[in-house]
Every structure is written in structure tokens, then in C-alpha cells.
Amino acid sequence: KKLGSGELLAVVSTSALELGIDIGNLDICILVGYPGTIMATWQRAGRVGREGKDSALILIAHEDALDQYFINHPDVFFNMPPEKAIINPWNNIILKRHLECAAAELRLDKSDPFLNDIAVKKAVAQLEYSGKLLRSHTGDYWFAAKKSPHREVNLRGTGKSIHIFLENTKQSLGEIDRHRSFFETHEGAVYLHRGKTYIITRFDHEKSIVEAKRKDVNYFTKAHSSKSTQILKQIDSCHVMGTRLGYGILRITEQVTGYDRRLVSNQKSIGMVSLDLPKLEFETHGLWIEIPDDVRDKIESCQMHFMGGIHALEHAAIGIMPLLVMTDRNDLGGISIPFHSQIGTAAVFIYDGAAGGLGLTLQAFKNSKDLLDKTLDVIQSCNCEAGCPACVHSPKCGSGNRPIDKFSALTILQMILNNKKKERIYKINEPAIESKVESISEKESDFDSIKILKKKLNYGVLDIETRRSAKDVGGWNQAQKMGVSCAILFDSKTNIYQEYFQDDIEALIYKLGTYDLIIGFNIIKFDYKVLSGLSDFDFLSLPTLDILVKVHERLGYRLSLDHLAGQTLGCNKSADGLMALKWWDQGKMDKIIEYCKQDVKVTRDLYLYGRQNQFLVFKNKAGHQVRVPVLW
Incomplete structure (x- = not known):
């Protein structure tokens, strides 16, 4: 308003005055350094000489190659057309973030022609595999796993953001792209924030945390x-x-x-x-x-x-x-x-x-x-x-x-x-690269691209019931004190469910050592922990597939065995752990064995379903029946 009225004669500005402002009555535009593009240059120059009035554009060149090139070639400067904006819509990293955000607004439909592009197929498969997109049970739609994934998109870079805090406080000084952080916020670096200098005292790239202390210094x-x-x-x-x-x-x-x-x-x-x-x-x-x-x-x-x-x-x-x-x-x-x-x-x-x-x-x-x-x-x-x-x-x-x-x-x-010489003919020695995620052949017409080589395994499926509850022993972290009421082990070679009791633990350990793979649900943190209280054997040395761990790795949260069985197999557990403890107190071993055997059967069937289909099914918070990818 003051510029328009003539009360203010000049203004020093950033690029904020570059677009969409018709001030009028401005006569001279002084550019301190070439703005970076011809388009931006003429946009800024366009703020002066409105309504056909005479005006001047003055460029004060910086000491860099581009500025000096234009100073030495003014004809190029005045005759060069505006640049063409370059975009790469198939950049895999950016594309995946767009797809995840789009799916949060409206589910992705397999019939959408856009999803037929090979680059999009690959991105969707990677997002599904990582658990960021949840595919419907029917396979026709994808939903975003998070309600607002756009909140995690960093507009300043494609990488993950790292927060910069004032030392020993939660006061944020800003954030920086992870790649840039190694160059600009390493320990000892001088960080400039709102005209004040800070010294970086902590750089934890694994936890994505940077801390800085306020200090006036005369160096950068x-x-x-x-x-x-x-x-x-x-x-x-x-x-x-x-x-x-x-x-x-x-x-x-x-x-x-x-x-x-x-x-x-x-x-x-x-x-x-x-x-x-x-x-x-x-x-x-x-x-x-x-x-x-x-x-x-x-x-x-x-x-x-x-x-x-x-x-x-x-x-x-x-x-x-x-x-x-x-x-x-x-x-x-x-x-x-x-x-x-x-x-x-x-x-x-x-x-x-x-x-x-x-x-x-x-x-x-x-x-x-x-x-x-x-x-x-x-x-x-x-x-x-x-x-x-x-x-x-x-x-x-x-x-x-x-x-x-x-x-x-x-x-x-x-x-x-x-010089103009005969072209040198040679072949680039391209390395054999193994993709970190599943690849998709251009010949594949479907998204079912997660392929694994299946070999015949001699496997066992294990579940254990205890004599004491977590409350009895002082918490779940004391599972080694719970004791064993019974253990059921399914043998894939004989198709037999074998029963073991607390006195049979050494025999159980011997049998476990004969398998190519031992399968369970929460077996690592619970079943093995219970058994560790009865033997010095290193159960973690056994080749183990914990279905709960695999699901958690994909989704970031846990699902119960009962929920997965109900949604994937259409069946449920016959009882629960508290009921099994009650049966132990009542001496009803037949009930405990029957219940434990049912848990083993459900766990085995989940494993076989996942092995054949590469997914299990669950119901998310939005009520959609969706898949969780598994590779085993």
C-alpha cells in the first residue's frame, strides 16, 4: 500500500515479490545476483514499468560461473527463452510417497489404467510389501496403512528428516534432510538459525536426533x-x-x-x-x-x-x-x-x-x-x-x-x-544387482509379484501352555518361572502331534534340533523364554519362524493369533491362556492338551496359507479386510 501511494520509495525483498503482485509505480528492479532461471528473472523484472511506463532492470553479478557467463554474453541473456520445467514422475521414491498419500484420500483401484504402468506396479508392490499399503482380501484395492501419511512427507528433500534440538531441551531449532545432515550437522559443525550461531554437540543419525548449543563464533x-x-x-x-x-x-x-x-x-x-x-x-x-x-x-x-x-x-x-x-x-x-x-x-x-x-x-x-x-x-x-x-x-x-x-x-x-575421431566401441561392465525388494517383469499383467523359491522343509510347529500366570511370577518378563504344563509339537514329516510335559524337556530339545525350521506364534519372546527356565540350551540358535514377529515387521503393530485365524482361515481358537491355567489347577490335562493342539493346528494352517499365498488376512481399524504380505 505504501509502495503504491509513493510513501515508500524502495523495498529490499526476497523472491516473495516475484509472483502475482501488481504494485504499480515501480521504476527500477535491481537483482543482486542472477536469480537462477530466466523465468524468475523476467518475473522479477515484471514488477516494474507497469502500464507501459519506462523502467530499468539492473543485474549485479555474483562471482559464479552462471552470473559471469551472462555478463560476458548479454545477447544470450536477453534472447534466451524461459526454461522448460523438468520432472520425473517415475522417480520411485517420490512416486511411492504420492501413491501412499493418494491411497489415504481414495483407495487405489486395480482397474485404474494408471496402475498398469510398470513403474507404478513396482512402486505399489514395494509399498504393499513394506506394509505402507494394505491390499484388500480380494486383491482389487489398496488402502493406506496410515490415516495421514502426508504428514511424514518432507517437502525439502526426498530423504527422512532429522530434527535439530537445543541441547538438553525439547526446543526445536528446525529439521534437515538426512543426507544433508551428514554434511551440515555433524558434531562440531556451526549451525546458523535465525542469524544466531550454534555448535552441534550431538549427531545421532541412527535415532535421527541432532543437538546444538548456542555459541557465538567467528568461523564457519x-x-x-x-x-x-x-x-x-x-x-x-x-x-x-x-x-x-x-x-x-x-x-x-x-x-x-x-x-x-x-x-x-x-x-x-x-x-x-x-x-x-x-x-x-x-x-x-x-x-x-x-x-x-x-x-x-x-x-x-x-x-x-x-x-x-x-x-x-x-x-x-x-x-x-x-x-x-x-x-x-x-x-x-x-x-x-x-x-x-x-x-x-x-x-x-x-x-x-x-x-x-x-x-x-x-x-x-x-x-x-x-x-x-x-x-x-x-x-x-x-x-x-x-x-x-x-x-x-x-x-x-x-x-x-x-x-x-x-x-x-x-x-x-x-x-x-x-577433434573428431572414430568412435571407441566398448561395453560397460554392468554389475549383477540384486534388488532389495521384489522385482516385476514387464510381461507380468498382475500385481502378484512377490515370488519366492519354495523348497520342501522338514518343519515342526510348537506351542506351550504354562503352570503359572504372568501375575503369579511377577510379570511377563519373568516367563522363565512359569513352568510347563504341556507342549505340543507338530511334525510335518509324520503329520503327528507329539505331546511333551515338563519332565520331557530334554527330549523336546533333542527333537527340535532335528528340524529345518521351527514355527510358532510369539515363540521367541514367550515359548522359548518359558523353556529357558528349565534348560541351559540356547533356543535362539534354532532356525525359527515367529509368525507374530513377521506380522509386526510388516505392520508395525501386533495382531492376535485368534484375529489372524478368524480373518484368514475362518476359524478361531478353542479357548485362551487363562482358561488353560484354570484347567491346570483343576488337573484337567486332557482339556489343556486339546486346547494346545488346536493352537498348534491354527498356527500350522496360518503358516501353510501364508506359504502358498504370500499373505495373511486381518481387519484394519477402518474395518477393511486386508492382506499382510509374508514371505516364508
């Missing part, structure tokens, strides 16, 4: 890391002048090895600190530029630094890539490798920074010649002597921009672009 921290890459699959390749570019699926492995403390005033290093953090690994899409051996030989014969040259080339290419793709350099990553075993020569890799890929490097790959030309141009037109942020330095370099050789990079690009 910058993480150092090491990286490697593996080509999982080559999707495409092209020949550009004197080299070859490839595009495909990459596995990136990165490890933060330490951090540098630098003074805010002059960025002088005041010390390096080593860190011992686990490696980070993710799969994404990326391109790679091969550096021919004759180019390397020439660089080394001229006493230039080859590694410094390809490193500088990597930085310059990433810095200039937003000219080709609507992105920010922070959405990209890069690795320079003097010799890559799968390619057989040196290579520069540039990849999408988000797991699963966003389609950014694919667009750049389609404009490979333009990418190399513009990278050469930005290095060639910079007047610095040895490299600077305007050409080959990167603000996010994990090795502190070392080594860097600007003229080596210049020579490499000139040799590549000035």
Missing part, C-alpha cells in the same frame, strides 16, 4: 568428503566430436571424512578436524564424459595437472548446466575419476542429487554438444589466472577445490571439441 565449517561411483546400467550414449558421453543409472557412495573451520572475515582455514561417519549410498541417474587417453597423455606431457583439469571441468559443467536445464547447481553432484574401471579411461560424472533421479542430467545429455561448448566458453572467457568461483571453483566441493587446474581443463575441452 565446511565438510570434506570422498566419493565413488558405479555404473549400474547404461541407458544411452552419444559421440560428441573427440569423445563419448554416456547416460544411465549410477550408484553413488559418499563419506564425510572431516571438516574445515574457516574464519568468516577472510575465509582463512584455522584447522581441520577428522570425522568417522558411515558411508552414504544412493542410486540416481547421471551422465559421464569420457576423457580419451591421448588427451591425458598430452596434458601430462605438458606438465599440467590432469586430475586438476578434469576436476575443474566437472565444476564448470555443473555451474553452467542451469543454462540447459531448469535447476540449481545444488540439485546436482559430480565426481572426477582419473581411471574408471568400467569405462576403461578417465571420466567426469555429473548426476542428479536426488535419489532415483529427477531427469535433470537426461535433459543435459540430450544437449551434450551445447553443454561442452558452454563449459569451454565459461572457462575461456574468465580473466582469472588459476581458477576462481566465476569459472572452475565450486562452493560445495567436498575436497575444498583441490586439486584445480584451469588451463588443464581448458586444454582438455579444446582437444575434445577440436
Whole structure:
């Protein structure tokens, strides 16, 4: 209002004034640094000169490759069309979160044409397997397991969020994407929050907790890391002048090895600190530029630094890539490798920074010649002597921009672009990759994609009834004191139910040792715990399938044997544990044996049903009869 009336003559703003505001009477727009896209530039410029009035747009360039490129090429700046937005709707990580949220609003219907896409089928199968989608008993629909899964979606990144707390309090200072947390909130890092500095005192990546204490410091921290890459699959390749570019699926492995403390005033290093953090690994899409051996030989014969040259080339290419793709350099990553075993020569890799890929490097790959030309141009037109942020330095370099050789990079690009040689024919040695989740063949027309190789097993099914209750012995954690009234063991080879009593425990243990697999329901935390009070034998050493544990792993909560039997098999238990204790007090062993045998039969039938169908059935809180996937 004050701007419109003329009472306020100027305003300093973030990008908030970029869209949808018609203030009027503004004459000049001063951009401090290139906004990142041509689209954003003209949106901001459009705030001035309304109603046909004269206006001016002033760009004060930063010292980075993109800003300096436009300063040296104003014709490109004024003639470049708005960028095309790049999306990858088939990014598996993002797609799964969309599907889970969509299912919470409206069930997913198997007949929906969208669900026929192979990528969607794979995502739905993975969500079902992990328990995030619950499939109807009939197999026609999927429901979200959680009522509001969108609350767990992090808009700032595809990874899990880690909360940052003030030390020894529950006061939240913010949250950060898990991958970024290794670089920005490791122990000793300086964290900036609302203009104040904090020192990170605790970084627990396993529990997703970061703690920081308030402290004024005159330095900032910058993480150092090491990286490697593996080509999982080559999707495409092209020949550009004197080299070859490839595009495909990459596995990136990165490890933060330490951090540098630098003074805010002059960025002088005041010390390096080593860190011992686990490696980070993710799969994404990326391109790679091969550096021919004759180019390397020439660089080394001229006493230039080859590694410094390809490193500088990597930085310059990433810095200039937003000219080709609507992105920010922070959405990209890069690795320079003097010799890559799968390619057989040196290579520069540039990849999408988000797991699963966003389609950014694919667009750049389609404009490979333009990418190399513009990278050469930005290095060639910079007047610095040895490299600077305007050409080959990167603000996010994990090795502190070392080594860097600007003229080596210049020579490499000139040799590549000035030569045209016969294409080198070779085959990428792609590793055999085992998927962490079930795969789906494109030939499969259904979602029933969870397949396992079944072998004939000699198995036993065990259930135990006790002499004393949890109340009698001081709680469930004292189950070893409960004693055994009877134990029933079903033998799959003989199809016989065998009875054991407390005096027969050693015979029972011997028999258990003869099976390929022992099956039970809550057998690990209850039955084995009861038996441990009667023998020193290590029952956990036995090959065991606990149906309750498997269900809990999928759903995150427990279901009773009676509930699963009723929904899956249409039958129920004949009694309960309290009734069995009462029968023990009354000396009715025949009743206890009959009841225990029924529990074993139900447990066996659940196992066989799950083995044949790869799911059990239960009724969720919404009243839907749905499946819980099982693999045994």
C-alpha cells in the first residue's frame, strides 16, 4: 500500500515479490545476483514499468560461473527463452510417497489404467510389501496403512528428516534432510538459525536426533568428503566430436571424512578436524564424459595437472548446466575419476542429487554438444589466472577445490571439441544387482509379484501352555518361572502331534534340533523364554519362524493369533491362556492338551496359507479386510 501511494520509495525483498503482485509505480528492479532461471528473472523484472511506463532492470553479478557467463554474453541473456520445467514422475521414491498419500484420500483401484504402468506396479508392490499399503482380501484395492501419511512427507528433500534440538531441551531449532545432515550437522559443525550461531554437540543419525548449543563464533565449517561411483546400467550414449558421453543409472557412495573451520572475515582455514561417519549410498541417474587417453597423455606431457583439469571441468559443467536445464547447481553432484574401471579411461560424472533421479542430467545429455561448448566458453572467457568461483571453483566441493587446474581443463575441452575421431566401441561392465525388494517383469499383467523359491522343509510347529500366570511370577518378563504344563509339537514329516510335559524337556530339545525350521506364534519372546527356565540350551540358535514377529515387521503393530485365524482361515481358537491355567489347577490335562493342539493346528494352517499365498488376512481399524504380505 505504501509502495503504491509513493510513501515508500524502495523495498529490499526476497523472491516473495516475484509472483502475482501488481504494485504499480515501480521504476527500477535491481537483482543482486542472477536469480537462477530466466523465468524468475523476467518475473522479477515484471514488477516494474507497469502500464507501459519506462523502467530499468539492473543485474549485479555474483562471482559464479552462471552470473559471469551472462555478463560476458548479454545477447544470450536477453534472447534466451524461459526454461522448460523438468520432472520425473517415475522417480520411485517420490512416486511411492504420492501413491501412499493418494491411497489415504481414495483407495487405489486395480482397474485404474494408471496402475498398469510398470513403474507404478513396482512402486505399489514395494509399498504393499513394506506394509505402507494394505491390499484388500480380494486383491482389487489398496488402502493406506496410515490415516495421514502426508504428514511424514518432507517437502525439502526426498530423504527422512532429522530434527535439530537445543541441547538438553525439547526446543526445536528446525529439521534437515538426512543426507544433508551428514554434511551440515555433524558434531562440531556451526549451525546458523535465525542469524544466531550454534555448535552441534550431538549427531545421532541412527535415532535421527541432532543437538546444538548456542555459541557465538567467528568461523564457519565446511565438510570434506570422498566419493565413488558405479555404473549400474547404461541407458544411452552419444559421440560428441573427440569423445563419448554416456547416460544411465549410477550408484553413488559418499563419506564425510572431516571438516574445515574457516574464519568468516577472510575465509582463512584455522584447522581441520577428522570425522568417522558411515558411508552414504544412493542410486540416481547421471551422465559421464569420457576423457580419451591421448588427451591425458598430452596434458601430462605438458606438465599440467590432469586430475586438476578434469576436476575443474566437472565444476564448470555443473555451474553452467542451469543454462540447459531448469535447476540449481545444488540439485546436482559430480565426481572426477582419473581411471574408471568400467569405462576403461578417465571420466567426469555429473548426476542428479536426488535419489532415483529427477531427469535433470537426461535433459543435459540430450544437449551434450551445447553443454561442452558452454563449459569451454565459461572457462575461456574468465580473466582469472588459476581458477576462481566465476569459472572452475565450486562452493560445495567436498575436497575444498583441490586439486584445480584451469588451463588443464581448458586444454582438455579444446582437444575434445577440436577433434573428431572414430568412435571407441566398448561395453560397460554392468554389475549383477540384486534388488532389495521384489522385482516385476514387464510381461507380468498382475500385481502378484512377490515370488519366492519354495523348497520342501522338514518343519515342526510348537506351542506351550504354562503352570503359572504372568501375575503369579511377577510379570511377563519373568516367563522363565512359569513352568510347563504341556507342549505340543507338530511334525510335518509324520503329520503327528507329539505331546511333551515338563519332565520331557530334554527330549523336546533333542527333537527340535532335528528340524529345518521351527514355527510358532510369539515363540521367541514367550515359548522359548518359558523353556529357558528349565534348560541351559540356547533356543535362539534354532532356525525359527515367529509368525507374530513377521506380522509386526510388516505392520508395525501386533495382531492376535485368534484375529489372524478368524480373518484368514475362518476359524478361531478353542479357548485362551487363562482358561488353560484354570484347567491346570483343576488337573484337567486332557482339556489343556486339546486346547494346545488346536493352537498348534491354527498356527500350522496360518503358516501353510501364508506359504502358498504370500499373505495373511486381518481387519484394519477402518474395518477393511486386508492382506499382510509374508514371505516364508
